[in-house]
Amino acid sequence: MSTSPATPEHLASDDTTHVPVIVIGGGQAGLSVSWYLGANDIDHLVVEAGTPMHQWSDTRWDNFTLVTPNWHCRLPGYAYQGPDPDGFMTRDEVVEWLRGWLDTFSPPLRTGTRVTRLSHGEDGGYELMTEGEHGPEILTCDEVVVATGGYPVPVVPTFAPTLDPAIRQLHSEEYRNSDQLADGAVLVVGSGQSGAQIAEDLHLEGRSVHLAIGTAPRVARFYRGRDCMTWLADMGLYETPAQQYPGGKAAREKTNHYVTGRDGGRDVDLRAFALEGMSLYGTLTDGRDTGLTFAPTLTSSLDKADSVYNSICADIDAHIAREGIDAPPASRYEPVWRPSTDPETLDLAAAGITTIIWAIGYRPDYRWIEASAFDGGGRPMQTRGVTGVSGLSFIGLPWMHTWGSGRFLGIDDDARHIAETIIDRGRGTAGGLRLAVGS
Incomplete structure (x- = not known):
């Protein structure tokens, strides 16, 4: 993997720290x-606090x-060119696929460098304060693209510190496998994609699992x-702007549907898990010592x-009917357990629960950015x-533009739009963006 290409000329001298465009992340x-x-010869720099795309290997569990x-x-x-286009890559296969992509070009990338403050510069543009292996540094730029991820701060309830300290608590991004946990039952809180799949992972390992959905x-x-x-891609749902969905931009607050690609892909049916012994609860509302309320x-x-x-x-049925597609007959899910x-x-001690895994999401944290670009929720x-x-853009946010934003499917279009915008604003070299697209 090419992670340390030659340092751009504008960073070769301690006296010159201005870069036309800086991408943070x-x-x-x-x-x-x-x-x-x-691809358009725009002088720029990518600043990364860790290593390129490290979160794929650092924050996913082993059976992801x-x-x-x-x-x-x-x-x-x-684009993916492997033998199983309709399959689902494992964590390690995703890491390898991304490594293959990074080997195809040489981004001007500075790793191990964290941006601690982004503010307007005295002469226009932006000033970035950074810290890294070589100590603090100040960089300036005309355009800045924030690509630090949608919601980087793990969420835990405010009452979490009041729970019995003998019970280990960790966030879903810290979970790797069942073996890292103490013997005993596990409570997973949250039934989004991570929570549901981690609960399944533990369940398949024979652990006693409690799940608050x-x-x-x-x-x-x-x-x-x-x-x-x-089917949904064929129906255009991943390309529909958020504003066109019912509720408009509120779509960005929606939790993703839970399902899994494990073992070739299957439904995640919490009712079936309950039949097999998993204990289910509603929304966790409070807790202290070993007692929880739902x-x-x-x-x-x-x-x-x-x-x-x-x-x-039913929406897929309607699409099949409209298009006259020959497909197997329609069906509906009927509950297997109520x-x-x-x-x-729930008394954690009485249930033998020794670990709580919080899978209730993340929150934004842009306090390091000094700009009037945020709503009341940050x-x-x-x-x-x-x-x-002017000059401030974001990339990689969930529902930034479409349902595909923040996913592999929509990143190319979103990134291309940001680059086109930067060029159109005249911050880089003159001329239009070459339409060199992947896949």
């Missing part, structure tokens, strides 16, 4: 912007697989002869998730990544 989103800037089909994996100048919807893995996400929402949450599952299938009651309390106010603050 060396994940696949930031490097995709770099790919387009480099993609939940989107491999054919979704496309980046500038590069939220409002996450679910989707069928396969329906009427194809992967559901392939909202009585288990039944309604399961019913709502199944309703979304069947609604998506709770007899909605449990509202999220960037942007359109396709471009803010109202």
